Amino acid sequence: MCPAGRAGAFQPQSQDAQLDLEVSEFHEETTVKFSELSEELLWEYIDSGEPMDKAGGYGIQALGGMLVEHVRGDFLNVVGFPLNHFCKKLVELYSLPRREDLRRVKHDSIPPVDTFENLSDVEGSGSDPAQGDDGGGHGRAEADGDRTQAPAGPQGTDSHGTGESPPPFPAGLLELIDGFKASKALFVACKLNVFDVLKVDGPLKAVDIAGKIDASVCGTERLLDVCVALGLLEKTDRGYRNTELADVHLASDGEYSLHSLAMHSNDHFWSLFTDLELAVREGASAAFGRKAEEPVQSKHKTLQFMRAMHGFAMLTARQVATAFDLSQFTSACDLGGCTGALARALTQEYPRLKVTVFDLPEVIEHVTCFQPEGRRTDRISFMPGDFFKDDLPEADLYILSRILHEWPDDKVCELLSRVSSRCKPGGGILVAEKILEDKPAARGSLPASLNLLVRTQGRERGLPEYRGLLERHGFRDVRLAHAGDRLDVMLGTRASPP
Numbered sequence: 001m002c003p004a005g006r007a008g009a010f011q012p013q014s015q016d017a018q019l020d021l022e023v024s025e026f027h028e029e030t031t032v033k034f035s036e037l038s039e040e041l042l043w044e045y046i047d048s049g050e051p052m053d054k055a056g057g058y059g060i061q062a063l064g065g066m067l068v069e070h071v072r073g074d075f076l077n078v079v080g081f082p083l084n085h086f087c088k089k090l091v092e093l094y095s096l097p098r099r100e101d102l103r104r105v106k107h108d109s110i111p112p113v114d115t116f117e118n119l120s121d122v123e124g125s126g127s128d129p130a131q132g133d134d135g136g137g138h139g140r141a142e143a144d145g146d147r148t149q150a151p152a153g154p155q156g157t158d159s160h161g162t163g164e165s166p167p168p169f170p171a172g173l174l175e176l177i178d179g180f181k182a183s184k185a186l187f188v189a190c191k192l193n194v195f196d197v198l199k200v201d202g203p204l205k206a207v208d209i210a211g212k213i214d215a216s217v218c219g220t221e222r223l224l225d226v227c228v229a230l231g232l233l234e235k236t237d238r239g240y241r242n243t244e245l246a247d248v249h250l251a252s253d254g255e256y257s258l259h260s261l262a263m264h265s266n267d268h269f270w271s272l273f274t275d276l277e278l279a280v281r282e283g284a285s286a287a288f289g290r291k292a293e294e295p296v297q298s299k300h301k302t303l304q305f306m307r308a309m310h311g312f313a314m315l316t317a318r319q320v321a322t323a324f325d326l327s328q329f330t331s332a333c334d335l336g337g338c339t340g341a342l343a344r345a346l347t348q349e350y351p352r353l354k355v356t357v358f359d360l361p362e363v364i365e366h367v368t369c370f371q372p373e374g375r376r377t378d379r380i381s382f383m384p385g386d387f388f389k390d391d392l393p394e395a396d397l398y399i400l401s402r403i404l405h406e407w408p409d410d411k412v413c414e415l416l417s418r419v420s421s422r423c424k425p426g427g428g429i430l431v432a433e434k435i436l437e438d439k440p441a442a443r444g445s446l447p448a449s450l451n452l453l454v455r456t457q458g459r460e461r462g463l464p465e466y467r468g469l470l471e472r473h474g475f476r477d478v479r480l481a482h483a484g485d486r487l488d489v490m491l492g493t494r495a496s497p498p
């Protein structure tokens with residue numbers, strides 16, 4: 001490291017690969033590392049004997065940033081270099097590169113600055129000792145992982161005509177690689193109740209939000225800015241505030257909140273996905289076998305799971321209830337009906353219909369938490385039980401909403417066979433699932449198949465397969481309707497036994 005220079009003086013001590021300046025005019029020692037690109041220019045300038053009049057600052061906050069790779073110490077120590085004078089001198093000394101040969105590069109200095117790099121200096125010449133030479137003349141652009149942005153020369157060659165032009169920059173692929181950060185940022189913002197705080201008190205500055213969520217200011221600010229980039233928050237002069245999307249779906253209250261789904265994904269699915277490689281190698285059964293050894297779910301986990309299911313069901317229930325005209329049925333049994341969200345939509349839609357929600361005892365125990373005050377109806381009842389073991393309630397319509405995809409074929413057959421033997425001829429079966437399409441999934445809409453692989457033994461199925469399963473278990477006239485983007489609904493009629 002260079003010894004400290006005289007305050008206010010520009011005193012480089014050595015002509016190593018890097019040029020260090022000590023500027024201690026006002027505050028503690030400050031070191032500036034100049035970018036290698038400017039180093040040669042600076043030495044030439046210094047060697048010319050021209051006095052550097054007022055050292056200690058060189059407009060680093062503006063164009064001077066192009067000279068600087070990083071600053072250690074007080075950034076303000078550095079501000080004030082006579083940049084215009086300096087640039088004029090540089091122009092006198094050198095014929096500067098043409099504008100089209102320059103490209104802008106963002107350096108993560110303090111604060112971040114755009115600098116210009118002269119591609120013809122960077123690539124190929126081997127004049128930059130710090131870059132080494134791999135024989136391919138790649139230089140800095142490749143070293144910083146940015147090479148594919150360099151403009152290609154004519155005839156599909158690079159700017160020097162020495163090789164093949166790089167492929168188009170794979171921005172989409174890089175976004176995909178980065179995508180996990182987006183979902184984790186959303187989960188953490190939910191977990192820290194950022195959206196709740198802003199729903200009540202927003203807009204707020206980062207420091208105030210940090211105080212309310214008991215987190216560091218620098219960490220909070222970065223998280224908030226990522227949420228802005230994700231379209232979950234807006235940044236205004238008065239601070240950060242929720243977008244409508246966050247207000248409705250990411251705050252923990254509200255009828256259509258998906259806050260618990262985000263929490264369930266964070267606390268449960270996120271860790272399961274770390275085993276994805278294993279699940280792909282070994283298959284669902286092996287992955288599920290290990291998971292099955294986990295201890296029984298706590299009340300907290302059960303409630304979180306129920307809230308997660310409830311949030312999704314609240315958004316889809318009406319579409320499922322109205323996918324077909326079900327007015328001919330007077331009693332329905334929603335198997336695995338969880339919090340009763342679909343049952344409520346059905347009773348609202350069909351005034352004659354009574355619905356029994358059948359679910360595991362540990363779920364039924366908590367259903368009262370999900371019954372909105374003043375909207376309870378005696379047309380909905382809850383019954384605890386295991387649909388693989390216990391007698392199924394009597395009904396003329398059996399509903400399986402988001403149940404079958406969770407189970408392997410043998411369990412699906414077992415369940416359908418139990419429903420079929422309980423259902424009277426002329427009775428119905430309503431199955432709500434996301435039907436696997438023949439054509440490959442549209443870009444951006446991920447099938448749930450990997451999700452199911454890491455956490456269940458089940459799988460998604462196509463319409464022919466569902467239809468075949470229902471027909472094999474005595475249901476005929478299987479019809480399909482769509483219930484929004486996320487669910488399809490099939491309705492079949494119990495045939496009379498032959």
Ligand SMILES: C[S@@+](CC[C@H](N)C(=O)[O-])C[C@H]1O[C@@H](n2cnc3c(N)ncnc32)[C@H](O)[C@@H]1O
Pocket residue numbers: 309310312313335336337338339358359360363385386387388400401402403
């Ligand atoms: C994926 S959730 C679907 C919830 C709801 N039907 C919906 O569409 O939102 C599966 C439900 O099935 C219930 N379930 C799982 N195994 C069950 C069993 N053996 N007997 C009864 N219910 C069961 C779960 O407790 C859970 O409520």
